[in-house]
Amino acid sequence: MIEFSNVTFKYNVTLSDGEKEDIYGIRDLNFSIGKGEFVVLTGGSGCGKTTFIRLINGLIPHFYNGELSGEISLDGKSIRDMSIFEISSKVGSVFQNPRSQFFNVNTTDEMAFAAENQRRDPEEINKRIKDIAVSMKIEKLLDRNIFELSGGEKQLVACAGIGVLSPEIIVLDEPSSNLDHHAINRLSEILSAWKSEGKTIIIAEHRLFYLGDLADRMIVMENGSVCNEFKREDLKNLSHEDTVKLGIRTLSLDSVSYDCKPGIGRSSNLIFSDFKFTYKKNRHSIDIPKLDIPEGCVTAIIGHNGAGKSTFARNICGLEKRCRGYIEYLDKRLGYKDRLHNCYMIMQDVNHQLFTESVEDEVMLSMTSDDMSEDDKRERAREILDKLDLSKYYETHPMALSGGQKQRVAIASGIASEKPIIVFDEPTSGLDLFHMEQVADVIKDLIRIGKNVFVITHDYEFILKCCDHIIHLENGTVKDSFNLDDGSICKIKEFMCEMSEVS
Amino acid sequence: MEIGLQSNLSRDLFHLDPRTKLAILITVGIIMMSGKYTGVEYVLRLICVAVPFLLLISIRLFRSAFIYVLLMYSTVLCEGFIIPHTKGMINLMIMIICGVISRFGPGYLCGWYVVKSTSVSEFITAMERMHFPNIITIPMSVMFRYFPTLKEDYSSIHDAMKMREIGKKIKNPFTYIEYILVPVMMSTVRIANDLSAASLSKGLGVNRTRTHICKIGLRFIDYILIISMVVMLVTFYVF
Amino acid sequence: MENKFSIKDLITVGVFTALYFVVTFIVACLGFIPVFMAFMPLIGPIFNGIPLMLYFSKIKHFGMITITSIIIAILMFLTGHPYPIFIFCIGAGLITEFVLRAGKYESIRNCVIGSATFSLWLLGMVIAFFFGFRDAYFASLVDGYGQAYVDKMMSLTPTWMFFAMIVMCLVGGTIGGLFGAKVLKKHFKKAGMA
Numbered sequence: 001m002i003e004f005s006n007v008t009f010k011y012n013v014t015l016s017d018g019e020k021e022d023i024y025g026i027r028d029l030n031f032s033i034g035k036g037e038f039v040v041l042t043g044g045s046g047c048g049k050t051t052f053i054r055l056i057n058g059l060i061p062h063f064y065n066g067e068l069s070g071e072i073s074l075d076g077k078s079i080r081d082m083s084i085f086e087i088s089s090k091v092g093s094v095f096q097n098p099r100s101q102f103f104n105v106n107t108t109d110e111m112a113f114a115a116e117n118q119r120r121d122p123e124e125i126n127k128r129i130k131d132i133a134v135s136m137k138i139e140k141l142l143d144r145n146i147f148e149l150s151g152g153e154k155q156l157v158a159c160a161g162i163g164v165l166s167p168e169i170i171v172l173d174e175p176s177s178n179l180d181h182h183a184i185n186r187l188s189e190i191l192s193a194w195k196s197e198g199k200t201i202i203i204a205e206h207r208l209f210y211l212g213d214l215a216d217r218m219i220v221m222e223n224g225s226v227c228n229e230f231k232r233e234d235l236k237n238l239s240h241e242d243t244v245k246l247g248i249r250t251l252s253l254d255s256v257s258y259d260c261k262p263g264i265g266r267s268s269n270l271i272f273s274d275f276k277f278t279y280k281k282n283r284h285s286i287d288i289p290k291l292d293i294p295e296g297c298v299t300a301i302i303g304h305n306g307a308g309k310s311t312f313a314r315n316i317c318g319l320e321k322r323c324r325g326y327i328e329y330l331d332k333r334l335g336y337k338d339r340l341h342n343c344y345m346i347m348q349d350v351n352h353q354l355f356t357e358s359v360e361d362e363v364m365l366s367m368t369s370d371d372m373s374e375d376d377k378r379e380r381a382r383e384i385l386d387k388l389d390l391s392k393y394y395e396t397h398p399m400a401l402s403g404g405q406k407q408r409v410a411i412a413s414g415i416a417s418e419k420p421i422i423v424f425d426e427p428t429s430g431l432d433l434f435h436m437e438q439v440a441d442v443i444k445d446l447i448r449i450g451k452n453v454f455v456i457t458h459d460y461e462f463i464l465k466c467c468d469h470i471i472h473l474e475n476g477t478v479k480d481s482f483n484l485d486d487g488s489i490c491k492i493k494e495f496m497c498e499m500s501e502v503s
Numbered sequence: 504m505e506i507g508l509q510s511n512l513s514r515d516l517f518h519l520d521p522r523t524k525l526a527i528l529i530t531v532g533i534i535m536m537s538g539k540y541t542g543v544e545y546v547l548r549l550i551c552v553a554v555p556f557l558l559l560i561s562i563r564l565f566r567s568a569f570i571y572v573l574l575m576y577s578t579v580l581c582e583g584f585i586i587p588h589t590k591g592m593i594n595l596m597i598m599i600i601c602g603v604i605s606r607f608g609p610g611y612l613c614g615w616y617v618v619k620s621t622s623v624s625e626f627i628t629a630m631e632r633m634h635f636p637n638i639i640t641i642p643m644s645v646m647f648r649y650f651p652t653l654k655e656d657y658s659s660i661h662d663a664m665k666m667r668e669i670g671k672k673i674k675n676p677f678t679y680i681e682y683i684l685v686p687v688m689m690s691t692v693r694i695a696n697d698l699s700a701a702s703l704s705k706g707l708g709v710n711r712t713r714t715h716i717c718k719i720g721l722r723f724i725d726y727i728l729i730i731s732m733v734v735m736l737v738t739f740y741v742f
Numbered sequence: 743m744e745n746k747f748s749i750k751d752l753i754t755v756g757v758f759t760a761l762y763f764v765v766t767f768i769v770a771c772l773g774f775i776p777v778f779m780a781f782m783p784l785i786g787p788i789f790n791g792i793p794l795m796l797y798f799s800k801i802k803h804f805g806m807i808t809i810t811s812i813i814i815a816i817l818m819f820l821t822g823h824p825y826p827i828f829i830f831c832i833g834a835g836l837i838t839e840f841v842l843r844a845g846k847y848e849s850i851r852n853c854v855i856g857s858a859t860f861s862l863w864l865l866g867m868v869i870a871f872f873f874g875f876r877d878a879y880f881a882s883l884v885d886g887y888g889q890a891y892v893d894k895m896m897s898l899t900p901t902w903m904f905f906a907m908i909v910m911c912l913v914g915g916t917i918g919g920l921f922g923a924k925v926l927k928k929h930f931k932k933a934g935m936a
Contacts (some may be wrong), residue, residue, distance in 0.1 A: 088706035100697035353663035645756025
């Protein structure tokens with residue numbers, strides 16, 4: 001159904017100094033996908049899996065600029081001879097970022113959008129939307145404002161749009177990046193329904209645990225070529241050690257090991273008192289009268305969507321004036337203004353917190369002290385950047401860096417600000433194994449230099465890699481708060497399983 | 504403050520076609536901007552003042568409707584009765600205040616009604632029915648979709664600035680503007696890119712028409728209203 | 743004519759027009775403070791110069807600015823501004839279009855001039871107080887408000903004010919354009935995004 005023969009693609013990229021450069025997306029690829037096959041593409045960032053997807057949905061060569069050689073055909077017809085419109089009737093796409101793939105503000109309109117473009121009959125579209133909503137159990141998502149939905153719900157709407165169009169081929173580019181376990185389970189149900197309808201599915205993904213049972217084939221890519229290919233039977237025998245060797249995420253969460261760390265260092269506690277906060281619409285509110293956290297550890301904040309994780313994080317950072325609560329830390333009582341001064345958050349979208357024209361300036365911007373001279377600041381900034389493996393990029397514009405590098409620049413500014421509490425909002429969304437471990441290492445280093453770290457996360461592998469303490473939120477209250485050790489891992493697993501049951 | 508149209512609509516008492524709303528907007532605008540305070544035109548003004556009130560009631564914005572009606576009738580009565588009997592500075596002050604409220608108030612409130620009662624899809628569908636080309640309707644749909652994103656981006660940039668205590672450090676207002684606008688603009692460029700890719704892969708094309716699941720159509724009440732608007736305008740220009 | 747535009751162009755028009763509109767709207771809110779009101783044509787274009795310059799850098803062919811100006815005119819008309827807004831918006835849009843084309847859509851200098859000429863659409867919002875429009879407008883006011891009010895308003899809006907506003911638009915647009923060019927070079931060129 002889909003044939004690649006000798007396909008090479010190079011992106012034309014304009015560098016900051018105005019020079020043009022070609023970057024390989026795919027090198028000399030020969031591949032074929034049969035009708036009804038479920039293919040998983042994986043591999044580290046920049047391995048070419050996204051390019052692969054773009055070649056199938058026609059965005060290459062019809063949207064992205066570059067040099068394409070070789071032949072790609074859908075149903076025996078070359079994609080060069082097809083307009084993107086023609087391709088779009090055959091191939092449905094789900095993208096990574098739920099924020100930027102919508103054309104409409106209303107969910108029902110968005111579900112109808114692709115079908116409307118194909119000039120389907122409105123009556124028929126409406127009927128299909130109703131059917132799809134029932135079969136996907138998303139009736140309550142109809143006729144809503146997309147901007148009020150969570151990331152997971154947005155991806156469900158995107159899938160529903162594809163259901164309405166009902167193309168033969170469906171491609172997904174890292175659809176789970178911004179999703180929690182509950183949403184991932186929903187996604188995997190939808191994928192399995194599509195599979196049973198006989199759709200051809202190609203999915204590029206880092207997080208593999210939800211695809212193990214669905215995949216007919218898994219392709220591991222590196223530098224634009226296929227370096228490993230596994231059949232359905234082989235996948236079952238792939239152990240955790242094997243996946244680590246391949247540099248990819250685990251296929252089964254059960255097999256993830258926890259290397260128990262020495263006990264938590266310092267004896268004092270961070271004491272949260274009276275953390276109460278409600279938004280106008282009464283959603284995502286929190287109510288935490290008292291909570292003790294051991295000082296000097298990495299605390300993971302877990303919970304369902306809407307349990308108040310983000311609200312809690314915002315309140316820790318002092319971003320909500322109306323929160324009257326305080327944190328007792330080293331005999332100090334931190335109200336919201338003090339917390340603003342003592343806490344630093346690495347946001348999920350780090351693009352929003354980088355302001356200056358070079359990495360070095362970015363870090364220096366955080367040094368508020370007036371006693372330090374400009375040169376001292378520069379020296380200190382470089383010291384921090386060296387530790388974070390950014391010494392090559394002093395002069396680079398932060399926006400010219402990769403996602404992981406930007407995140408480390410933000411971490412560097414956090415360190416430079418000398419604030420003792422650092423909060424991460426889903427730091428591993430969309431990261432491959434290597435980068436996830438890199439973040440985990442950086443976070444462990446933060447603890448070593450005396451910071452307190454809070455992490456909102458849905459990433460089980462990541463929790464086992466670096467967290468010491470867990471806060472489990474539910475409906476805005478603390479359901480559980482415990483140190484992570486061999487005995488308590490099961491509680492997290494239980495939580496993840498419970499998520500599956502909810503769906 | 505919400506900018507932009509509604510994403511979805513709750514149950515209204517009666518629902519008008521966007522084209523009817525346009526007719527009302529134009530009529531009320533013209534009459535209120537240039538109507539005189541005597542004879543037939545004064546009567547027309549009084550009718551126009553009542554229009555936004557009824558429209559607001561129809562979409563259950565009762566509080567706005569009542570505040571509006573109190574304000575309007577007191578100014579219109581002022582213009583009719585108090586202004587001719589006062590002199591000097593007081594006269595001028597009252598006139599300026601009344602002038603602004605009575606001339607612009609109904610027009611803006613009609614605009615507010617349009618914003619509150621029209622969904623984006625209705626608006627775009629109506630524009631296509633009125634034969635606006637794709638090169639106008641596609642950018643406008645993108646605008647309405649981009650406003651909320653812009654708001655989200657701004658608020659998280661604002662949070663980041665607060666957290667990094669940037670406001671305190673920067674004295675130069677230009678630098679401050681730069682720090683806010685640059686991340687917003689970076690995100691604008693990214694969104695334009697991602698959204699183009701997504702729309703293309705969903706088959707949106709410049710030279711193709713599309714179907715619409717959104718139903719708009721002129722109903723009995725629309726005809727009645729459009730005819731009465733025309734009658735009012737004719738009366739206005741004839742007399 | 744429609745063939746020239748790609749979806750990418752139209753979406754670029756959409757997002758940048760939205761950004762332009764929001765910045766204008768925020769500056770106009772400052773305009774409720776009376777002192778700022780008179781200087782709106784100066785302050786607005788200064789703020790708007792920055793996004794406008796980035797927008798210009800994304801434009802590669804004729805027509806996009808005109809679409810932006812038509813959309814602004816439609817939105818202004820729907821929020822209660824009288825019809826001359828169409829003449830001014832589309833006029834300013836077309837002038838800017840030709841200025842940019844003269845610079846082959848690359849010249850930074852032409853973009854700065856374009857930023858100045860584009861801001862002239864703001865005059866469409868105040869035109870009711872000047873020239874032929876003014877006489878008709880004030881004639882209609884005399885009945886309702888009396889001669890004293892009209893005289894007062896006329897003295898507040900002498901014809902030279904209109905020319906002063908043209909100058910303010912051009913100066914504001916140029917300052918904004920220059921500032922925008924600086925930001926463009928400092929951030930977007932350096933980050934490889936322009």
